[in-house]
Amino acid sequence: xxxxxxxxxxxxxxxxxxxxxxxxxxxxxxxxxxxxxxxxxxxxxxxxxxxxxxxxxxxxxxxxxxxxxxxxxxxxxxxxxxxxxxxxxxxxxxxxxxxxxxxxxxxxxxxxxxxxxxxxxxxxxxxxxxxxxxxxxxxxxxxxxxxxxxxxxxxxxxxxxxxxxxxxxxxxxxxxxxxxxxxxxxxxxxxxxxxxxxxxxxxxxxxxxxxxxxxxxxxxxxxxxxxxxxxxxxxxxxxxxxxxxxxxxxxxxxxxxxxxxxxxxxxxxxxxxxx
Ligand SMILES: C[S@@+](CC[C@H](N)C(=O)[O-])C[C@H]1O[C@@H](n2cnc3c(N)ncnc32)[C@H](O)[C@@H]1O
Numbered sequence: 001x002x003x004x005x006x007x008x009x010x011x012x013x014x015x016x017x018x019x020x021x022x023x024x025x026x027x028x029x030x031x032x033x034x035x036x037x038x039x040x041x042x043x044x045x046x047x048x049x050x051x052x053x054x055x056x057x058x059x060x061x062x063x064x065x066x067x068x069x070x071x072x073x074x075x076x077x078x079x080x081x082x083x084x085x086x087x088x089x090x091x092x093x094x095x096x097x098x099x100x101x102x103x104x105x106x107x108x109x110x111x112x113x114x115x116x117x118x119x120x121x122x123x124x125x126x127x128x129x130x131x132x133x134x135x136x137x138x139x140x141x142x143x144x145x146x147x148x149x150x151x152x153x154x155x156x157x158x159x160x161x162x163x164x165x166x167x168x169x170x171x172x173x174x175x176x177x178x179x180x181x182x183x184x185x186x187x188x189x190x191x192x193x194x195x196x197x198x199x200x201x202x203x204x205x206x207x208x209x210x211x212x213x214x215x216x217x218x219x220x221x222x223x224x225x226x227x228x229x230x231x232x233x234x235x236x237x238x239x240x241x242x243x244x245x246x247x248x249x250x251x252x253x254x255x256x257x258x259x260x261x262x263x264x265x266x267x268x269x270x271x272x273x274x275x
Contacts, residue, residue: 018069018092022099024090030099032038033111033152035229037165044114047077054178055112062086063111068093071107079108082117086110103255116169118156118184120196126184129154129224129272130202132193134240135161135231136261143175144262145229149183152269155224156184158193160237164250182207191260194243202226207268209258211247219250227268231259 019026033043038085043063046052048179055077056062065086067078070093080096082088096105123130131149135144142162164172167185188196197204205218206228219227228244241247248269259267 013113017122018090019095020092022095024165026064027095027099028093029058034099034103037069039165040117041112041166041168042264044166044173045109046112046173047170049108049143051173051178052079052108052110053081054274055110055173055181057241058079058178058181060115061113063113064089065110066091066096068096068107070096074107076107081228090194093131093156097258099266107266114166115181118186120158120186120188120192120238121176122184123156123186123196126154126155126199127224128161130154130156130158130197130270131265131269132158132160132204132226132240133162133226133261134190134228134236135234136192137161137163138232138275139164139169139171140175140228141260141262143177143180145146145265146172146179146183146185147211148266148269150179152266152273154269156186158226159185159187160193161231190237190239194240197226198243204240204243204271205248205268206230206241206244207248207264208235208241209249209252210251211268213236213246213248215248215250215268218246221246223271227265227271227272229265229268230272232261 033045035126046055059195062082065082065088068091110238131145131154133142148158164187167180173180203221203225227242228236250264
């Protein structure tokens with residue numbers, strides 16, 4: 001066993017010598033993954049034990065697993081269900097901090113083989129509503145909507161002008177609690193999205209706080225729909241609003257301007273699911 005490699009058995013942790021330089025080949029590889037700006041990364045980074053476990057449950061293959069000396073000192077447990085043949089390295093916490101620079105870093109993380117990037121075709125013939133996020137850029141909101149969409153049986157998410165290069169963005173993996181691997185999330189343009197929905201005859205339902213129809217009327221729509229939500233700043237784009245078959249608002253207490261987009265998404269999915 002290499003000095004920097006640990007096994008999942010507890011005693012080996014304390015005996016293992018942590019990687020203590022960013023120039024170590026293992027550390028360099030992590031740095032390469034963090035630097036990669038490709039829209040089709042081959043290797044991705046997954047933070048935190050629970051996200052790693054969720055990824056494994058979705059069939060993601062781990063390449064290697066990492067613990068930091070801080071995680072060992074705090075007695076943090078390892079992710080479950082990691083295959084014995086996945087190399088497990090121990091990193092000095094200072095090395096981890098240096099590698100991640102200003103970015104937040106987890107005490108345990110993994111490198112994994114990226115799954116195939118979802119495309120619009122993957123949403124063809126599926127069941128369940130689609131969630132279209134039109135210019136939503138806050139990764140925390142996209143992650144929360146991913147969790148809600150998974151929890152409420154949506155078939156997928158379409159991201160327009162999200163600012164993300166890849167669905168497997170490290171921040172999105174974390175914000176979705178690893179659920180990005182559980183349903184197709186497609187990055188595309190407004191034009192391609194509109195063409196896809198029209199071709200598939202999927203009705204478009206936009207949500208805006210000032211739309212005339214109250215959301216409860218969505219229950220009369222029995223087919224699956226694309227629920228379109230807008231950006232934190234600008235709302236749904238004019239182009240998609242013009243194409244909409246339905247425009248709904250969620251009635252609110254006077255004086256409240258709007259709901260958080262992830263809350264609105266959850267209410268709409270739930271309301272339509274009750275149809
Ligand atoms: C924070 S809001 C955006 C507010 C934006 N200034 C606007 O005018 O739409 C983000 C998105 O959440 C959805 N949303 C928020 N409150 C809503 C409500 N009461 N009814 C329907 N949709 C709502 C809309 O899709 C909206 O574009």
